[in-house]
Amino acid sequence: MKRIIALVSAIALVILGLGTSFMTSLWASDWQDMFDDFSDSGAPISQVLEEGDAGSKIAVVNFDGVIQDTGSMGGGMFATEGYDHPMTIQALKDIAADDTYSAVLLNVNSPGGGVFESAEIHKYLMEIKESGKTIYSSMGNMAASGGYYVSAPADQIFATDETITGSIGVIMQSMNYSELAENFGISFDVYKSGKMKDMMSASREATEEEQDYLQSIVDTMFQDFVDVVAEGRGMSEEKVRELADGRIYLGGEAIENGLVDQEGYFDDALAALKEEIGGTPQVVEFGGAQMTSFPFGVKVQNALESITGGGEVKMVQELINNRQGAEPMYLYE
Numbered sequence: 001m002k003r004i005i006a007l008v009s010a011i012a013l014v015i016l017g018l019g020t021s022f023m024t025s026l027w028a029s030d031w032q033d034m035f036d037d038f039s040d041s042g043a044p045i046s047q048v049l050e051e052g053d054a055g056s057k058i059a060v061v062n063f064d065g066v067i068q069d070t071g072s073m074g075g076g077m078f079a080t081e082g083y084d085h086p087m088t089i090q091a092l093k094d095i096a097a098d099d100t101y102s103a104v105l106l107n108v109n110s111p112g113g114g115v116f117e118s119a120e121i122h123k124y125l126m127e128i129k130e131s132g133k134t135i136y137s138s139m140g141n142m143a144a145s146g147g148y149y150v151s152a153p154a155d156q157i158f159a160t161d162e163t164i165t166g167s168i169g170v171i172m173q174s175m176n177y178s179e180l181a182e183n184f185g186i187s188f189d190v191y192k193s194g195k196m197k198d199m200m201s202a203s204r205e206a207t208e209e210e211q212d213y214l215q216s217i218v219d220t221m222f223q224d225f226v227d228v229v230a231e232g233r234g235m236s237e238e239k240v241r242e243l244a245d246g247r248i249y250l251g252g253e254a255i256e257n258g259l260v261d262q263e264g265y266f267d268d269a270l271a272a273l274k275e276e277i278g279g280t281p282q283v284v285e286f287g288g289a290q291m292t293s294f295p296f297g298v299k300v301q302n303a304l305e306s307i308t309g310g311g312e313v314k315m316v317q318e319l320i321n322n323r324q325g326a327e328p329m330y331l332y333e
Contacts, residue, residue, distance in 0.1 A: 044088075044090045046285060048283070048284055049283040051282060052281050056277065056282075057281055061088065061091060061095075061106055061107065061287055062109075065110060067113030068117055069085035069116075083110070095133070096124060102277045102281060104135045104136070105269060106136070106151060108138065108147050109139075110146065111167075112144055112145030112147050112148075113146045113331060114328075115146075115170065115327075115328045121149075121150045136157075136158065138269035139165055139251065141164070143159070143163065143164075144167035145169065145330040146329070147332075152228050153231075154232070156262060156269070158262050158268060159264075160263060160265060161252045163254070165251065167246060168225060168226075168240070170225065170329070171218075171328070172214060172217070174201075177202050188203040199214070229259075248332060
């Protein structure tokens with residue numbers, strides 16, 4: 001009985017979630033000031049990891065989780081901890097403009113994320129390089145797709161034998177539940193200003209023209225990815241395309257094919273970076289896991305998970321927070 005009640009409640013949450021898009025703008029404008037004490041996702045938060053010369057610092061920038069901008073409220077009422085895109089971008093801007101930073105170490109543990117977010121990160125990493133700073137990347141458990149995209153500009157990339165990387169490519173997908181709706185006697189009335197206005201609608205199959213158009217978008221974004229890797233790794237486009245069929249590589253294989261430079265963990269990458277810039281630099285960390293959610297979001301999530309065991313709540317959470325139109329991603333799935 002409890003399980004049935006929980007599932008009914010979950011369905012109700014999905015229905016309520018459909019109206020959240022409209023209310024979010026009201027919350028953001030009228031209520032945000034009330035929660036400034038709980039969250040300020042736009043301001044970079046840093047801490048000193050190792051004391052040293054403050055005039056020659058190493059910035060450690062963390063990319064932990066899906067690289068995606070979930071908005072000023074941190075990803076919905078159920079958001080917990082993880083990657084904060086506005087904070088990361090501001091940190092990169094600050095590092096580029098601060099002459100006391102000599103180098104940056106990217107600490108990447110991510111399956112990738114949004115095309116826009118990955119490209120924006122790349123833009124500011126290139127500004128850091130143009131300012132004369134050295135960039136290293138340390139790949140953790142996973143640095144795939146967009147996780148590799150943000151690592152590509154690094155002067156040296158470190159990974160372990162266990163690291164999953166690669167997955168160079170673009171994916172865009174949508175659901176089609178038209179047959180399911182038909183089985184329940186549900187039909188859809190659509191009024192649109194143009195023939196492609198409801199492109200990728202979940203209520204019908206895509207036309208051949210729509211499929212061709214969407215594929216052209218994916219191909220354009222894939223070319224951007226190829227260019228970033230070719231430039232960052234000093235590879236020919238032909239070589240990158242040979243490697244970029246979407247497959248993943250373990251760290252050792254990535255060293256062999258040129259996507260990664262050296263085997264090593266975070267400490268190894270940091271030691272090598274210290275040796276390259278010399279002296280005894282201070283090490284400052286940006287972008288550790290931050291709580292950026294609605295204050296009582298975690299309590300709501302924990303309460304629901306205690307009833308259902310967690311699986312259904314996570315599914316509903318994804319439906320609520322990702323109900324927008326399909327988005328192209330540099331993401332390993």
